[in-house]
Amino acid sequence: MDDRKKRILQAIVDEYINTAEPVSSGSIARRYNLDYSSATIRNEMAELEKCGYLDKPHTSSGRVPSALGYRLYVNELLKDDDISIEEIKYIQSKLETRVNEIEDLTRITTSTLSEITHYTTVAVGPRNNMQRIEEVKFVLLGKRNLMAIILTDSGIIKETIIKFDEDITEEQVNTLTFIFNNKLMGKPLEAIDKPLEEYIFSQMNYSLNVIKPIMQQLKKVISEETEYLLEGANKAFDLPEFKSLEVAKNFINILDTKEIMMDLLNTGFANDINVYIGEENENEKLKDFSIVTFKHKYKDKDLGTIGIIGPKRMDYSKVISVMKYISKKLNGE
Amino acid sequence: MDDRKKRILQAIVDEYINTAEPVSSGSIARRYNLDYSSATIRNEMAELEKCGYLDKPHTSSGRVPSALGYRLYVNELLKDDDISIEEIKYIQSKLETRVNEIEDLTRITTSTLSEITHYTTVAVGPRNNMQRIEEVKFVLLGKRNLMAIILTDSGIIKETIIKFDEDITEEQVNTLTFIFNNKLMGKPLEAIDKPLEEYIFSQMNYSLNVIKPIMQQLKKVISEETEYLLEGANKAFDLPEFKSLEVAKNFINILDTKEIMMDLLNTGFANDINVYIGEENENEKLKDFSIVTFKHKYKDKDLGTIGIIGPKRMDYSKVISVMKYISKKLNGE
DNA sequence: CTTAGCAGTCGAACATAAAGAGTGCTAAAA
DNA sequence: TTTTAGCACTCTTTATGTTCGACTGCTAAG
Numbered sequence: 001m002d003d004r005k006k007r008i009l010q011a012i013v014d015e016y017i018n019t020a021e022p023v024s025s026g027s028i029a030r031r032y033n034l035d036y037s038s039a040t041i042r043n044e045m046a047e048l049e050k051c052g053y054l055d056k057p058h059t060s061s062g063r064v065p066s067a068l069g070y071r072l073y074v075n076e077l078l079k080d081d082d083i084s085i086e087e088i089k090y091i092q093s094k095l096e097t098r099v100n101e102i103e104d105l106t107r108i109t110t111s112t113l114s115e116i117t118h119y120t121t122v123a124v125g126p127r128n129n130m131q132r133i134e135e136v137k138f139v140l141l142g143k144r145n146l147m148a149i150i151l152t153d154s155g156i157i158k159e160t161i162i163k164f165d166e167d168i169t170e171e172q173v174n175t176l177t178f179i180f181n182n183k184l185m186g187k188p189l190e191a192i193d194k195p196l197e198e199y200i201f202s203q204m205n206y207s208l209n210v211i212k213p214i215m216q217q218l219k220k221v222i223s224e225e226t227e228y229l230l231e232g233a234n235k236a237f238d239l240p241e242f243k244s245l246e247v248a249k250n251f252i253n254i255l256d257t258k259e260i261m262m263d264l265l266n267t268g269f270a271n272d273i274n275v276y277i278g279e280e281n282e283n284e285k286l287k288d289f290s291i292v293t294f295k296h297k298y299k300d301k302d303l304g305t306i307g308i309i310g311p312k313r314m315d316y317s318k319v320i321s322v323m324k325y326i327s328k329k330l331n332g333e
Numbered sequence: 334m335d336d337r338k339k340r341i342l343q344a345i346v347d348e349y350i351n352t353a354e355p356v357s358s359g360s361i362a363r364r365y366n367l368d369y370s371s372a373t374i375r376n377e378m379a380e381l382e383k384c385g386y387l388d389k390p391h392t393s394s395g396r397v398p399s400a401l402g403y404r405l406y407v408n409e410l411l412k413d414d415d416i417s418i419e420e421i422k423y424i425q426s427k428l429e430t431r432v433n434e435i436e437d438l439t440r441i442t443t444s445t446l447s448e449i450t451h452y453t454t455v456a457v458g459p460r461n462n463m464q465r466i467e468e469v470k471f472v473l474l475g476k477r478n479l480m481a482i483i484l485t486d487s488g489i490i491k492e493t494i495i496k497f498d499e500d501i502t503e504e505q506v507n508t509l510t511f512i513f514n515n516k517l518m519g520k521p522l523e524a525i526d527k528p529l530e531e532y533i534f535s536q537m538n539y540s541l542n543v544i545k546p547i548m549q550q551l552k553k554v555i556s557e558e559t560e561y562l563l564e565g566a567n568k569a570f571d572l573p574e575f576k577s578l579e580v581a582k583n584f585i586n587i588l589d590t591k592e593i594m595m596d597l598l599n600t601g602f603a604n605d606i607n608v609y610i611g612e613e614n615e616n617e618k619l620k621d622f623s624i625v626t627f628k629h630k631y632k633d634k635d636l637g638t639i640g641i642i643g644p645k646r647m648d649y650s651k652v653i654s655v656m657k658y659i660s661k662k663l664n665g666e
Numbered sequence: 667c668t669t670a671g672c673a674g675t676c677g678a679a680c681a682t683a684a685a686g687a688g689t690g691c692t693a694a695a696a
Numbered sequence: 697t698t699t700t701a702g703c704a705c706t707c708t709t710t711a712t713g714t715t716c717g718a719c720t721g722c723t724a725a726g
Contacts, residue, residue: 022719024718026719040669046720059676061676062720141490147482147490151475157494232589233588234589248581255566359687370699372699376690391706667726669725674721677719678716681715684709687709688706688708689704690704692702696698
């Protein structure tokens with residue numbers, strides 16, 4: 001794989017990302033100043049195809065990058081810093097918004113990312129079981145409703161309401177608070193389990209009627225799907241690939257069955273931008289799409305993962321540049 | 334408008350709802366036992382068209398109901414009780430799930446409705462400003478975070494977190510709790526406004542640094558969009574009308590810009606099922622869709638509105654029957 | 667090693683024809 | 697007066713053929 005082949009491949013991918021049309025040897029020779037004739041480029045393209053980096057829709061058509069071609073492009077040929085001053089300013093202004101809840105920061109980041117890149121953006125909260133409990137609070141609402149608040153080290157606050165069939169006293173609440181904090185402070189969320197239930201039951205002399213519903217609801221909340229955010233689903237429909245009904249249908253399906261995206265977002269390495277290109281994905285429905293994800297943190301607190309989904313012909317340079325910038329900015333310059 | 338015309342119109346609408354193909358006089362004569370020849374039906378169809386109840390895609394094609402036709406059908410010709418025993422059992426089993434938070438009930442209702450009808454379903458919470466405050470609680474989280482909890486008479490609980498730049502004392506929290514409850518109990522949510530802020534400021538001898546952020550955040554929370562739920566967006570894409578790219582694009586657009594649906598859901602009469610048919614909607618984007626909404630209540634508490642969006646060729650009988658049943662069931666038999 | 671030139675391939679766009687479904691109208695039947 | 701059989705006419709759909717243009721692949725010359 002010599003240098004000239006790479007330059008040509010890069011030109012083809014760039015051109016295809018811009019036009020969404022199969023790229024001909026002539027257009028490359030004309031528009032990119034590679035100083036070779038279309039015939040030479042044609043020969044190189046034939047070889048690139050033989051190596052699997054390019055595909056041809058039919059015998060006499062131009063070339064289209066294959067998944068392998070995009071992969072090489074992403075790994076080796078990306079333009080760095082593909083982000084303008086205006087965009088930087090816009091991102092800065094957005095991220096400076098003061099937020100009270102950490103979820104708001106995720107929401108702002110997600111929508112900003114979608115606005116800048118013009119792709120659909122998805123976010124999930126951090127994996128619950130990684131978080132450690134800092135404090136548990138119980139607040140009596142009326143006589144038969146109890147709100148439980150769990151503060152974690154990631155700054156995410158889980159709260160839930162538990163309904164009872166009998167009245168709860170302030171004293172009970174105090175005991176509960178003491179025992180839960182005593183037992184759980186510093187522990188991961190998954191420490192809320194059966195053994196804990198038994199321990200608490202042994203410590204408190206109330207009926208199971210009080211503890212059972214609390215444990216049940218707490219377990220439900222911590223096992224619950226983390227928040228799932230979706231921004232700019234309609235943006236995709238302006239892209240030429242969505243002329244195909246099958247593509248459009250798959251897209252909606254992917255977004256609607258949250259598990260597909262959630263799985264993908266929960267894979268991937270921390271501290272890194274992960275790129276999944278078309279057929280590289282196991283899921284058949286993702287074959288026409290690429291997804292770029294990154295775990296975002298704020299002052300080293302895990303805030304979950306944000307992903308961008310678009311056509312394989314995605315503007316990887318732009319997307320990755322913007323993600324890198326936002327990631328750096330969030331983590332403190 | 335004689336009876337026979339109505340029977341024929343009903344047959345045409347029923348047939349079109351089933352097949353999504355223009356309906357011919359012959360198919361009506363064959364499949365519905367109206368005891369008239371296709372020629373007679375043809376004559377009636379011509380008149381129905383003249384009156385505006387039917388449309389013809391082109392000169393020699395069958396007829397398609399117009400918005401006016403659907404309207405007459407919905408107002409006068411609906412089959413009652415178009416819901417099977419199995420469906421009733423399924424709905425019952427779903428609605429019996431015990432829930433702790435009122436939002437869960439909305440979620441279950443929304444997804445059940447989507448599963449039974451096979452249409453996309455949307456829900457919004459009740460209009461905030463209608464609700465009355467029953468209690469306000471403040472809970473100190475750490476030293477500089479305060480959680481505010483507002484209980485309303487509809488059972489919806491709003492909670493939010495307020496961040497401070499200085500430490501807050503328990504004493505301050507107690508004073509805040511006393512003043513807020515004293516001033517707000519029984520008042521509507523919109524009582525949280527500028528005059529309240531001034532009153533509280535006059536009553537407490539702390540700096541504005543404490544009250545300002547609280548009021549700001551509370552106002553934000555109560556003015557915030559109420560929850561917006563979406564179920565079964567992909568179901569729509571199996572319908573033949575979604576072969577048209579324009580229709581599909583409009584659909585995604587409608588769902589993505591929440592305001593369109595929110596506006597519609599917040600219109601409409603309480604205690605009633607509201608039907609909006611295609612061009613009847615002011616919004617141009619809705620011209621190909623119909624929406625059926627109902628305000629749902631649980632034991633007379635307002636839980637917001639649920640709506641179904643589908644093609645104009647929606648199975649109105651089924652949708653309305655299911656809604657009526659669920660509505661009755663939620664409000665206690 | 668590069669490139670000009672040209673034959674060959676394929677898709678897109680357009681025109682044409684035939685088949686089929688449905689209507690509207692007329693005139694006969696009930 | 698109402699209903700219906702029958703038929704001409706209209707319009708869509710599908711199939712088929714044709715042309716045009718954009719590319720490629722290959723050969724042979726530079």
